[in-house]
Amino acid sequence: MFDYRLKVFYTVATRLSFTKAAQELHISQPAVTKHIKEIEQQFNTKLFDRKGTSIQLTQSGKILYDYAVKIRSIYRDLEFEIHQVNQKQKGKLRIGASTTVAHYILPEILATFHAYYKDIQIELLTHNTETISSLLENHTIDLGIIEGASQSSLLEYHPFKKDEIVLVAQAQHPLANTTLKVNDLYAMELVFREPGSGTQEFIEKHLQDKGIILDKLQVIMHLGSSESIKNYLLHSQAMAFLSISSIFQELQNHTLSIIDIKNFNINRTFQLILPKGERSELITLFMRFLTYNF
Template identity: 30%
Template sequence: MDQHLEVFIKVVEKENFSKAAEELHMTQPAVSQYIRLLEQSIGSRLLERNNKYVRLNKAGEIVFHHAKEIITLYTKMQTLVDDLTNKAGGTIAIGASYTFGEYILPHIIAKMKEQYPLIHPSIRIQNTKEIIDLVKKHQLDIGIIEGFYENAALNSKVVSKDKMVIVASPLHPLLSVKREIRISDLEEETWILREEGSGTREAAENLFRRYDFTPKNVMEFGSTQVIKESVEAGLGISLLSSWAIKKELTNGYIGIINVNGLPFKRNFSILTPATYQTKALQTFIEILLTYLSDPRKNRF
């Protein structure tokens, strides 16, 4: 049945029987036969098709949603059995929120591939809310998020503290002020923030609540890199992770405003389904924890 589901998923993703057959190295009639047998087994038609398109109907949407979870769990089951006799290897689906995924995760992956070449990671970088959802749906083996999330169906563990600072263009007048700035002094500034659902946006809102502060002018972007470029260009100020600005600080592209009470600290946490972990996943977590515990990596 798992192969029938794999064929079904591929047809849905490609929206075409011929393209699915080509990618699966099968003939089109064979693909059609798999879909027909799956529909007979389910007891319902799953796809609406004509000469131009293949689309899911309501029953197909239900099967497609659960088929992806079933295939993921089947693969994990097989990997766990293989782990009993083999060393760490196989695939890991890793998800990370933007700050961790863009500025920290690549170094951890490089370290893992150097030591364990048989582990093959696939990476998803999305905002914190989306990563949590994918872990809950078993579409990720592990999610690394900003903040902390508690859920009975998931294991959650804080793995590091992230120091966040307020940054501005190197020409910003507040950078030359000798005294410590109060956050209330920044009320008239334009704040450049991430989108709703982002861990970095949540951190900024937590900071504002802590100091009972509401910025008058806010610009919103969906990328930390765009925010850094905008700050450098003098469009406004922002609250960003110290991990995300190391290169810009070194090169003098942005500066840190010396604000009373900062840096603001938040957590980086890992989320995993509350089931058995493959040897490959355990290995990845061990390397991640070792990397984050190195004071040379985390100094600021």
């Protein structure tokens, strides 16, 4: 129900990229540009400024973005409340989530869910993908949301949310707003996640697929979380690969910047996983809630 042109603008403004918005919306980049131009003509104002290879919101764009967030929320509440009229639910829902999902995606979801269903208790456990799968198979949790590639014959896997891992540096970095070639990475100081991290293994596989020899990279440090990496980047000239889901706030505040790499993308899909077979009413309710709201 969210106006489609406004949805296109919201996606571009969130991603700060016409290309990434087109990929997320499954439409062409010219189509994205067309929708943005139509809104600009409607309001007789410019919404984005180009700065090198990046874009930024104009003052008019920032105003429209604030209202787009409010309108999206109103539509979301309207659609969900209509479908939930007079439904009363109680119980406890045990959710397991991998780190990125638990830290940057689930808090908003769970807060909104609790606003509707105050009598449903939520227990959230944070572990890596392998552990979440094991907990689910042992019925320690009711459902999981993972970022890794895991397959078990005992579980169902449902695509939940797309994510992209991008190269990031502080906004004042000399190479901010530029485009690198993948081999340029050899000359950069890099910060990686700790050995054994599922996300790090995913990144390394994509680098190797592009012919990068990992041992030749200048990895100056391994840190145990996205938060510690982000804070490190703010005080150094190093770069790191991070989930775009983890840096939305920093992009909006212009403290961190995405550095594009020509012909190199690391895309993944977070997955909702649950045991095969009959689902409880609470699991069905939560999945329906995600469909309507996120």
